[in-house]
């Protein structure tokens with residue numbers, strides 16, 4: 094597929110509620126150059142080849158703004174354990190050989206090529222659900238050398254995948270073996286290592302953002318998270334935060350302090366922090382897959398986020414523990430069913446708001462003129478139908494940068 098073409102017979106979704114039928118989209122050099130009624134295509138594009146969408150719904154390619162898809166092994170045994178009632182995620186997270194630490198060991202024991210193949214396979218699931226931009230984070234290394242290895246692999250993934258990849262250094266996930274969360278001397282020494290060794294080395298390799306997982310129930314402490322984010326912020330590296338996931342950790346207040354692009358989870362709402370987040374331009378990232386998986390009643394307060402004017406993105410949060418979820422439209426469906434978002438809000442959550450969470454201001458997540466020609470074609474009537482049919486394979490094809498992406502299984506094998 095050329096990077097320049099006129100797409101005709103399209104039902105173009107300009108929002109979750111507005112679909113323009115019998116429209117055309119002109120793609121020129123990988124970006125959207127024009128869109129409008131197909132009987133009004135300007136003459137200047139008459140030389141371009143035509144490609145009929147055959148009446149299909151055309152949306153922007155979806156944006157998955159939060160994934161942990163680079164890891165070794167899986168945690169099916171823990172999943173079965175939870176289902177059998179013989180352990181909770183919290184117990185597993187606290188264990189020395191389970192939870193995040195189990196994945197850290199498995200990742201360390203897996204070779205680069207195998208890790209990349211597994212990550213490509215998972216990225217393929219997302220692409221086959223309509224995703225053309227995805228975030229991938231480190232975080233299953235913990236020690237600086239292991240984190241830097243994962244960061245380099247994120248860059249290889251970016252080179253290998255046919256869609257856009259945004260890279261986050263999850264500098265603080267859980268404390269590594271040998272660092273007791275309750276021992277201030279040990280944690281202080283560890284934070285110094287992260288700030289003095291890991292962050293500068295990661296900057297050399299290249300990161301789009303630095304993130305910390307702050308949670309009183311197993312994640313970083315407020316003070317430690319604050320130190321890491323402040324260090325990143327001072328070097329003008331965009332920051333992100335995951336907080337208030339398993340416990341009320343008062344973490345949301347850190348997002349505005351460092352103009353975080355994204356604050357994920359937020360299961361214990363703090364209204365004062367929400368209004369500051371609106372001012373600092375932070376996007377809330379809802380991870381309904383994790384809400385589903387843990388089966389807990391704590392969840393983000395969409396009404397309070399709406400009232401505070403904080404845009405809400407939805408992501409798969411794809412990870413082996415709390416969100417083994419490989420479809421972004423299904424995550425959007427869960428955003429409606431579990432969190433009380435409207436289908437139109439959920440659609441904005443996986444398009445324009447997700448792009449905002451990634452700091453992308455080039456029109457990603459829209460079908461506006463000037464935006465990258467990242468498009469998804471659906472056998473569906475409108476965006477709400479894409480979200481309504483939970484897990485149904487409604488995707489027909491995807492284009493990234495004006496090129497059709499091969500979504501067959503072979504692409505990821």
Ligand SMILES: N=CN[C@@H](CCC(=O)O)C(=O)O
Pocket residue numbers: 161192193196266306335383410412413414415416
């Ligand atoms: N960063 C926090 N924890 C992940 C889960 C990671 C795991 O269990 O492997 C989360 O977002 O839910």
